[in-house]
Amino acid sequence: MKTHHLHPAPPAAPAVAGPPLLTVRDVCVRFGSIVALDGVSFDVHAGHVTGLIGPNGAGKTTLFNCLSRLYAWQSGDISFNGQSLRSVPTHRIAGLGIARTFQNLALFDSMTVLENVKIGGHCTTSSGFAANALRLPHVRREELELTERATELIGFLELNDVMHAPAGQLPFGTRKRIELARALMNKPRLLLLDEPAAGLNHEEVDALGRVILNIRQGLGVTVLLVEHHMGLVMGVSDAVVALDFGRRLAAGTPQEVQRHPDVIAAYLGSTP
Numbered sequence: 001m002k003t004h005h006l007h008p009a010p011p012a013a014p015a016v017a018g019p020p021l022l023t024v025r026d027v028c029v030r031f032g033s034i035v036a037l038d039g040v041s042f043d044v045h046a047g048h049v050t051g052l053i054g055p056n057g058a059g060k061t062t063l064f065n066c067l068s069r070l071y072a073w074q075s076g077d078i079s080f081n082g083q084s085l086r087s088v089p090t091h092r093i094a095g096l097g098i099a100r101t102f103q104n105l106a107l108f109d110s111m112t113v114l115e116n117v118k119i120g121g122h123c124t125t126s127s128g129f130a131a132n133a134l135r136l137p138h139v140r141r142e143e144l145e146l147t148e149r150a151t152e153l154i155g156f157l158e159l160n161d162v163m164h165a166p167a168g169q170l171p172f173g174t175r176k177r178i179e180l181a182r183a184l185m186n187k188p189r190l191l192l193l194d195e196p197a198a199g200l201n202h203e204e205v206d207a208l209g210r211v212i213l214n215i216r217q218g219l220g221v222t223v224l225l226v227e228h229h230m231g232l233v234m235g236v237s238d239a240v241v242a243l244d245f246g247r248r249l250a251a252g253t254p255q256e257v258q259r260h261p262d263v264i265a266a267y268l269g270s271t272p
């Protein structure tokens with residue numbers, strides 16, 4: 001397993017205090033005869049970046065889809081901020097404070113970076129269609145607030161230079177950061193990142209690592225990161241959970257998980 005370090009010493013995470021923000025307990029998901037998750041348990045602590053790793057087919061995306069309530073689990077439970085997600089419908093997940101990015105980008109190419117980021121905040125505004133059409137004062141105020149928040153996030157995500165450029169003209173790594181900024185517009189407590197380094201070059205992965213740490217440190221957002229890029233995971237995570245064949249192999253600090261014999265065996269075994 002390659003273990004390059006992007007950041008020799010990531011800024012110290014807040015000490016673990018109080019109950020975890022997210023608890024996954026004995027979660028099982030089956031698709032016919034395939035057991036995608038087989039009694040998986042782990043915690044995600046507030047203010048931490050938690051990396052979720054595992055070879056192809058380990059169950060990482062299935063777990064993310066459970067967290068977004070796109071999939072249901074047959075047994076066990078997942079709680080966010082003390083509340084079970086079992087009966088929460090998908091459309092209410094964002095309102096609870098959970099945001100996610102997807103492996104495939106969904107940006108509006110002809111719109112600018114600022115416009116794309118602002119879209120992420122529109123579901124938190126209260127203005128209806130008529131009020132928008134009439135440009136009532138509260139609509140202008142909300143619009144101004146959206147612009148302010150988007151501009152702040154654009155700074156955090158190192159996108160200042162391209163703020164007014166159409167998103168479609170920008171390199172893939174930059175576009176990934178636009179998507180990230182948009183996911184943060186709703187002020188989530190938990191951000192789910194699904195393989196954000198896929199398709200990025202070295203410099204873009206470095207920039208991504210910096211912005212993930214900025215998000216955790218500067219915005220206080222808790223991050224759960226599914227990623228194959230070991231350099232990124234080990235460089236930015238405060239804790240790492242390893243899955244294989246739907247089971248939890250190991251959980252602990254990046255160093256502990258990296259050294260765990262079952263994790264090493266799973267990765268060596270999956271190398272073509």
Ligand SMILES: Nc1ncnc2c1ncn2[C@@H]1O[C@H](COP(=O)(O)OP(=O)(O)OP(=O)(O)O)[C@@H](O)[C@H]1O
Nearest residue numbers: 031034035036054055056057058059060061062063
């Ligand atoms: N909707 C589905 N229907 C049937 N089987 C599924 C479905 N989703 C996932 N699976 C199966 O569940 C298992 C876990 O898949 P999953 O996509 O969660 O793994 P993963 O760790 O995300 O893999 P990768 O790193 O390749 O994305 C696999 O055997 C997969 O084929």
